[in-house]
Amino acid sequence: MNIRTIGFIGLGLIGGSIAKALRRVHPELQMIAYNRSRESLIAAMEDGTINQATDTLNESFAACDLIFLCAPVSVNIRCLQILKDIIRPDCLLTDVGSVKTTIHEAVNEIGLSRQFIGGHPMAGSEKFRYANASDRLLENAYYILTPGADSSAEHLEAYRNLVASIQAIPIVLDYREHDRATAAISHLPHIIAYALVNLVRRSDNTEGLMRMLAAGGFKDITRIASSSPEMWQQICTENQAQVLQMLDAYREDLALVEAAIRKEDNAALIKYFDQARIYRNALPESYRGTIQPLPEIYVDVPDETGAISVVSAILAANRLSIKNMGIRNNREVQAGALKIVFENMKAAAKAAEILKKYNYTVYERD
Ligand SMILES: NC(=O)C1=CN([C@@H]2O[C@H](COP(=O)(O)OP(=O)(O)OC[C@H]3O[C@@H](n4cnc5c(N)ncnc54)[C@H](O)[C@@H]3O)[C@@H](O)[C@H]2O)C=CC1
Numbered sequence: 046m047n048i049r050t051i052g053f054i055g056l057g058l059i060g061g062s063i064a065k066a067l068r069r070v071h072p073e074l075q076m077i078a079y080n081r082s083r084e085s086l087i088a089a090m091e092d093g094t095i096n097q098a099t100d101t102l103n104e105s106f107a108a109c110d111l112i113f114l115c116a117p118v119s120v121n122i123r124c125l126q127i128l129k130d131i132i133r134p135d136c137l138l139t140d141v142g143s144v145k146t147t148i149h150e151a152v153n154e155i156g157l158s159r160q161f162i163g164g165h166p167m168a169g170s171e172k173f174r175y176a177n178a179s180d181r182l183l184e185n186a187y188y189i190l191t192p193g194a195d196s197s198a199e200h201l202e203a204y205r206n207l208v209a210s211i212q213a214i215p216i217v218l219d220y221r222e223h224d225r226a227t228a229a230i231s232h233l234p235h236i237i238a239y240a241l242v243n244l245v246r247r248s249d250n251t252e253g254l255m256r257m258l259a260a261g262g263f264k265d266i267t268r269i270a271s272s273s274p275e276m277w278q279q280i281c282t283e284n285q286a287q288v289l290q291m292l293d294a295y296r297e298d299l300a301l302v303e304a305a306i307r308k309e310d311n312a313a314l315i316k317y318f319d320q321a322r323i324y325r326n327a328l329p330e331s332y333r334g335t336i337q338p339l340p341e342i343y344v345d346v347p348d349e350t351g352a353i354s355v356v357s358a359i360l361a362a363n364r365l366s367i368k369n370m371g372i373r374n375n376r377e378v379q380a381g382a383l384k385i386v387f388e389n390m391k392a393a394a395k396a397a398e399i400l401k402k403y404n405y406t407v408y409e410r411d
């Protein structure tokens with residue numbers, strides 16, 4: 046299969062990141078995009094990512110060898126019916142949606158199953174829209190492919206090669222298995238994050254004490270509550286059965302914890318927390334999973350003018366470039382006041398070593 050022209054339906058964080066990566070690796074590709082808002086299309090034309098933009102889903106997509114559906118999941122499904130009458134019979138159709146069963150059912154019903162292979166890059170972030178897209182977002186991330194019973198081996202091979210060419214890691218999964226796994230590791234965690242933030246929002250006093258104190262642990266577990274509400278409403282609705290099952294199972298776990306606390310069953314609590322801790326510590330570090338934070342260190346700095354400049358001057362003198370830096374007003378266990386973010390682990394470790402030599406107290410993430 047020869048892929049020369051690629052179409053994008055939806056050009057936000059994920060569509061934009063795939064298009065940008067493809068533009069970098071395959072500059073000869075023709076790329077066309079349709080998006081609801083013109084803003085992304087204008088930006089992508091201006092930065093040279095796409096060659097053609099359209100704000101209606103029209104005949105321009107007849108030229109495509111491959112089309113990525115990159116809008117929210119229910120929108121992708123709605124677009125299939127229109128695309129059916131536009132695309133060529135040899136065009137490979139795929140999506141990047143977080144839910145796979147409903148789109149596979151829809152392509153079967155519409156008669157597009159021969160041309161469709163589901164896709165789901167397991168990389169992303171709570172930041173959405175084209176403005177946050179990056180040509181490196183998918184690098185080293187698993188990219189799940191879900192062929193259907195009618196998908197062709199030629200299409201699968203071509204898709205696999207394209208994914209590998211942008212340095213993502215293709216893996217093939219059954220679409221139902223995909224939806225059960227993502228309900229547990231992605232969809233339920235997003236619901237829990239939204240719920241936790243709403244609980245604190247409702248429980249806070251009028252002075253906003255909780256909001257002021259909200260620290261590391263709360264922020265770590267709720268980062269994803271900043272994700273797109275429109276996207277997550279559609280994911281919950283499309284993966285309804287699996288999400289409800291995981292919510293039930295989660296409620297059972299909460300009930301176990303509740304009972305142990307009520308009975309003051311300390312042994313049960315320790316066992317429960319320990320099982321989770323061991324499993325959590327054994328999660329693989331090597332792949333980027335969803336988004337992996339850049340390595341950071343914390344440094345205790347005196348509360349005086351110029352203290353931060355001294356730290357950055359030491360790092361600059363040692364040719365260590367800083368990705369980000371910020372004061373943390375909240376000193377929890379282990380966290381110093383100045384957070385410094387680096388490009389990679391090696392730079393973070395070197396910075397820690399140098400600052401320790403200058404007698405700074407440095408905390409590194411384990
Ligand atoms: N955000 C993430 O981290 C990840 C998201 N996904 C999936 O990728 C897809 C896109 O998500 P993101 O890029 O994050 O969201 P996004 O909000 O950045 O992009 C979605 C794009 O679709 C456009 N859009 C929305 N409704 C539309 C409509 N009715 N017609 C035409 N265009 C429309 C929006 O204008 C936007 O540009 C979703 O299906 C999501 O499940 C997959 C992996 C990771």
Ligand SMILES: O=C(O)C(=O)Cc1ccc(O)cc1
Nearest residue numbers: 143167168169170171335336
């Ligand atoms: O921000 C994060 O950590 C995410 O989990 C992003 C994400 C959102 C949806 C997906 O289907 C995959 C990844």
